[in-house]
Amino acid sequence: MSENGLISHTALGFEFILESYGVRVGIKASSRELLNKAEQTATKALLGKLEIIDFAEVDHSFSIFEDPAGTIFLDLNGERITNDSVEQRFFRFFDSFLRITIAEHARGRVFIHAGVVGWRDKAVVIPANSFRGKTTVVAELVRNGAEYYSDEYAILDSDGLVHAFPRDLTMRYFDGEVRERAVAPQSVGGKIGSKPIPIGMVLLTEYAENAVWNPQKLTVGQGIIEMIPHTIPRRFNTEFSLKVLNRAVSDAIILKSPRGEAADFAIEILNFFDNYLNLARIT
Amino acid sequence: MNNSQGPIARKNGLVVQEVPDEVLVYDLETNKAHCLNQSAAMIWRSCDGKNSVSEIAKLVEEQAGGKVTEDFVWLAIDQLSENNLLEQQIAANFAGQSRREVIKKIGLASMVAIPVIASLVAPQSALAAQSCNCNNPGQCNTPPNAQCLSTTNCNGVGICAP
Numbered sequence: 001m002s003e004n005g006l007i008s009h010t011a012l013g014f015e016f017i018l019e020s021y022g023v024r025v026g027i028k029a030s031s032r033e034l035l036n037k038a039e040q041t042a043t044k045a046l047l048g049k050l051e052i053i054d055f056a057e058v059d060h061s062f063s064i065f066e067d068p069a070g071t072i073f074l075d076l077n078g079e080r081i082t083n084d085s086v087e088q089r090f091f092r093f094f095d096s097f098l099r100i101t102i103a104e105h106a107r108g109r110v111f112i113h114a115g116v117v118g119w120r121d122k123a124v125v126i127p128a129n130s131f132r133g134k135t136t137v138v139a140e141l142v143r144n145g146a147e148y149y150s151d152e153y154a155i156l157d158s159d160g161l162v163h164a165f166p167r168d169l170t171m172r173y174f175d176g177e178v179r180e181r182a183v184a185p186q187s188v189g190g191k192i193g194s195k196p197i198p199i200g201m202v203l204l205t206e207y208a209e210n211a212v213w214n215p216q217k218l219t220v221g222q223g224i225i226e227m228i229p230h231t232i233p234r235r236f237n238t239e240f241s242l243k244v245l246n247r248a249v250s251d252a253i254i255l256k257s258p259r260g261e262a263a264d265f266a267i268e269i270l271n272f273f274d275n276y277l278n279l280a281r282i283t
Numbered sequence: 284m285n286n287s288q289g290p291i292a293r294k295n296g297l298v299v300q301e302v303p304d305e306v307l308v309y310d311l312e313t314n315k316a317h318c319l320n321q322s323a324a325m326i327w328r329s330c331d332g333k334n335s336v337s338e339i340a341k342l343v344e345e346q347a348g349g350k351v352t353e354d355f356v357w358l359a360i361d362q363l364s365e366n367n368l369l370e371q372q373i374a375a376n377f378a379g380q381s382r383r384e385v386i387k388k389i390g391l392a393s394m395v396a397i398p399v400i401a402s403l404v405a406p407q408s409a410l411a412a413q414s415c416n417c418n419n420p421g422q423c424n425t426p427p428n429a430q431c432l433s434t435t436n437c438n439g440v441g442i443c444a445p
Binding site for chain 1: 298300302303304305306307309311314316317318319320401402403404405406414415416417418419422430431432438439440441442444445
């Protein structure tokens, strides 16, 4: 390591380059073992939607290095991101960080941090931050027959269609400390959506104790500004992001309200959406 | 500012997207997103530095097809200025009335929708905005991670939570 604590690149003899969603990422490591773990982590993080390429100019370069005391360091483009002496926790963070790096710089796609299900060939998109009950609602919707698209990202193409990112549902529980476990969508009786679909409904909602779902209908513009904080490439590709958001939600109904328990909410939402779609078909 | 000087809409550092009946503006400097309703957008577009407030009122009146007063325009300018969407900050000239009084007065008299700008600040870091993952407690204490279950503890599995 150099004096400023950054990794000396001569120490990083192991390397691979991946391409995912049009972003080329180089990953260098100080040992074969770390590199293998990085590759496994990357494959899992991106649900296998990556290609290992032989040689290319990269958009972003990660460096992973372990010091003699066993602390693992992560740099991105020469800047220190983090370090950890617990390997599992280190790679858990790397998993998240890599995915967001791809999401932020993806070409031709706009990643929205959101839960997504498909219902009658339309997407129900639930943008929300972590710990706001997004996964719980998605799981309940899937349990009630909706197709599972994602509990993390609505991936929009340039036409505004939503593509699936069907990683296992991340359910949280408390076991002395908050933990997470991956739950296969099939285990809640769900079918995984595969084809790109247009957005039919956007739900801006968070769980609140004793809350009653009493939605306010937002205009397209109001809806988009509520979605912007969850839009990953908003800083790096603002113009494209806004255009795609506009296309994506221009025919959708956008509702905002706190909600109560997910199980009741899911049934109410699907009934409401059914009625809305039937009405839209008639008119 | 007096009526002989015209407000100028800011252009630099903004990304503008037209949506049906509204205009979205993303401020790259502040990470703030704004949604201008039709009235606010018409007034903003008329702020070319040449049009005075009374001239803007006339222009909007022609476009919107209803009576538009100078107070109406000032109401928009007040919000545009507050949200840094003008080249220069301008203090609204409500002739001694409060903004609330002006809104009430205009609301009762106008057939044209009152100019409204809705705004929201987006967290600068996408990572922090959507992940409560951590390697050390310091990462839980950064402002965007304040949404996590804990701002002081990075637990054993790497979540900002107890």
